[in-house]
Amino acid sequence: MALVQIENVSKIYQTGEVEVAALSDINLSIEKSSFVSFVGPSGSGKTTMLNLIGCLDMPTQGKILVDDRQVGNFNRQERAVFRGDVIGFIFQSFNLFPVLTAFENIEYPLVMIKNEPENKRKEMILNVLDSVDMLNQKDKFPDQLSGGQKQRIAVARALVTQPKLVMADEPTANLDKASSINVIRLMRDMKDKFGTTFIFSTHDPRIMEEAEIIHTLVDGKLA
Ligand code: ADP
Ligand code: MG
Numbered sequence: 001m002a003l004v005q006i007e008n009v010s011k012i013y014q015t016g017e018v019e020v021a022a023l024s025d026i027n028l029s030i031e032k033s034s035f036v037s038f039v040g041p042s043g044s045g046k047t048t049m050l051n052l053i054g055c056l057d058m059p060t061q062g063k064i065l066v067d068d069r070q071v072g073n074f075n076r077q078e079r080a081v082f083r084g085d086v087i088g089f090i091f092q093s094f095n096l097f098p099v100l101t102a103f104e105n106i107e108y109p110l111v112m113i114k115n116e117p118e119n120k121r122k123e124m125i126l127n128v129l130d131s132v133d134m135l136n137q138k139d140k141f142p143d144q145l146s147g148g149q150k151q152r153i154a155v156a157r158a159l160v161t162q163p164k165l166v167m168a169d170e171p172t173a174n175l176d177k178a179s180s181i182n183v184i185r186l187m188r189d190m191k192d193k194f195g196t197t198f199i200f201s202t203h204d205p206r207i208m209e210e211a212e213i214i215h216t217l218v219d220g221k222l223a
Contacts, residue, residue, distance in 0.1 A: 001068070002029035003165060003197050004053055009062030009072075011048050011220075022048040023220045026062070030199065030213075032164070035191050037211035038201040044217040046201035047169050053199060054087055054167040055079040067164055084113040088158030090168035090187075090200075094150040096142040102153045103129070103138040109161050128156045131193060132186060148179030155186055159194065166190075168200035172207055184210040 011023040023045045038046045051057040064072040096105045106125045110116045129135045132152045158166045172180035216223040
């Protein structure tokens, strides 16, 4: 059974009089525990695609199933609850809180979304910090970490709630080549370790080679 099923999905943005078809009639499915990349030039629809799968936005047409739920019909509140239960996010610009340590940044979703008790929380955080090989950096603030280290912490934060799916829109866009490959390989290791499905986007050919499955978008259509 697929984790993500997309049927005849289109997304049209309307700005004033102008309509932009960001995605046109997309059909695809993504299996559990897979490592998938959406690639294509700027403006090809990658972010729109990831926003729809990640329940941040809704399709204009078509059906989207994530974890057997019809997320395309959810209202705002249902989408927020579903995201908290099922999806982790990694961002291009890391989005760590500068005033919180690495440990506290990872703790944040456990307090805000999951409401886990403190002793359980601590165990979950230390476990995931160990998995991304950042235990010895746990008390550092984001400013004291390199870009690659920040993204490792962001990977840990995405995984700490044990989501079935992690979405990452251009997660290496702010990293140098070595750190980029490092972070993508870390994500792949986490997929193997936890069985989490990863969906990321990139327009960097060196990064897409690391994916197991590549979907290429051209002008909002699958190539
Ligand atoms: P990518 O991530 O591959 O660069 P996007 O999904 O961001 O592509 O954009 C796809 C197309 O949709 C582009 O033509 C873009 O200008 C347009 N678009 C994206 N978001 C909006 C929006 N909020 N309003 C209007 N047009 C948008
Ligand atoms: Mg984009």
